[in-house]
Amino acid sequence: MVVAAFFFALYAICVKFSSVEGIGSFEVLFYRSFFGLVIFYAMMRYRHITVHTVHPADHLIRSFMGAGAVMAGIYSIAHLNVGLAMTLNYTSPLFIGCFTIGILLSKHKGINWKLLSTLLLGFVGVTVMLSPTITPDEYFAAVVGLGSGFCTAVATTYVKRLGLMKEPELRILFYLVLVGSLCGLIGTLFTGGFTMPTATAAIAIAGFAICSTCGQFFLTRAFSRGNLVLSGALQYTVILFSTIMGVFVFGDSVNLTIVAGMVMIVVSGILASYFTRLEKQKQLEEAKHTEEGLQSHLRHKAARDH
Template sequence: MPALWMLLACIFFAIMAAVIKVLALKISVIEILFYRGGLNLLFISIVMKLGGISFKTQVPRMHILRSTYGAIAMYCGFYALANLPLGTASTLTYTHPIFQTIISLLTEPKSVHWFLIIAVLLGFGGCVILLNPQFSTDSTSAALIGVLSGLFTALAYARVGRLVRGGEPELRIIFYFALVTTVLSFMITQLTGGFTELAIQDLFWILALGTFGTLGQVTLTRAYGRANPIVVGSLAYSQIIFSLILGYWFFSEAISNSIIFGIGLIIASGVLVLFKRVKS
């Protein structure tokens, strides 16, 4: 079941990424982050209220730490997308399973099986071939920020699992993440010139951003709260496939032989992870 939740998260986040691509032509990255967090906060607050889930937590520091890591990761990822070629930025974002493996090796070495390490490396290799990243000396700082996105994503995901296994409701975890993201992005936007005036049609894209972002966050939190983080992290590579499908259908992006080969490596990565789950 965690594998299914992760695949659903990949679909929702792939759609959200396409929406971000449209919005980035009109508003700044930090504004996108604010709308993403603000709508997420609104949706989750309503669901929690209707479901009778308390907003109060016994581990506020852990929530703040997880949420801060997540907000930094999201901003770094958006920054990389805005300042690097799409393939390069996406590849750097998908370094997070590598960092998750390193974190697990340092904190829980018994949980890391060689099958999982191979799956992570295989999937990342598929991303590299699929996205064909290219660097220039002028983009070094943006590339480093993209790597930081992978690092902070791994740190955030590790704490999601701890919070869920510690008894925290998944919606409460998402609520605090959305709250911290919204507050931080609002403050930064105000300090950097304020918000861009929106047209009526922009509201549709912002609503789509919040809807698919929230759905992705809910399914991702369930996945990481119910399985080994390296297992679901490896399956996260499948988002690339969904993004390619959307790119082909809506942006007329061609699919070459190298792309097909990269997809094959990503699928092989997922098969290895699932095989290890069945054998465990």
């Protein structure tokens, strides 16, 4: 996970360089996605995994939300300090926690106050981090960065859903980069077409394409083979890496208020992931007990009837 975080931080730096060199956000989305499309399709062919799926609707929702998250992340990186943008992009655990609170309310169950207080801490951290640092013309980019976290939360929910339906990871990634490639291509054509890259831009394009693919590989490996709680906590090292790189490469300013806001978001994100997982385990245990009780009742009823 730490290696994945390092690659994603390098990815952010390359995206920033490409935006400085005049490469648009839709172009970045296309280049990143198309490179992944070629790699993941080749891996699917090697492992004899077909593109056919019996869950097209779930793939479609996951892929569009995932592509939206990538696009929003690219835009926020291009218009904000790298560290700030990456922090906003990693707010998805807060939104997943909000989804959990919403489900509890819809089922008329008690509110998990620990989770709710954690979410409030996280969004206060967003306000603390942004309030002294961004100008009015950067507000939209900040909202888009939060939108990346929201889209990631929805996409993650559907990744888990597809995983439970035994969909291969490579097929899930394939449809994500396929939709990303199409969205990037169409968006680029509607916003003036492709820009002839400079030498620096070409290196940046190659850099973010390779780094995003490597980061995704190590991220998937960490979550599939490692401890989920530890992996979820370590993924926030991307904020440390990207902030340090932003300071040294682009001269981004960092003060104690920004650091305090980042720490609040990281801590709340880790706690939100933990409390959300506990809440889901509790719901699964309740459902299991209910099912066992129903089966016991049916057995007793059958015995009496006999």
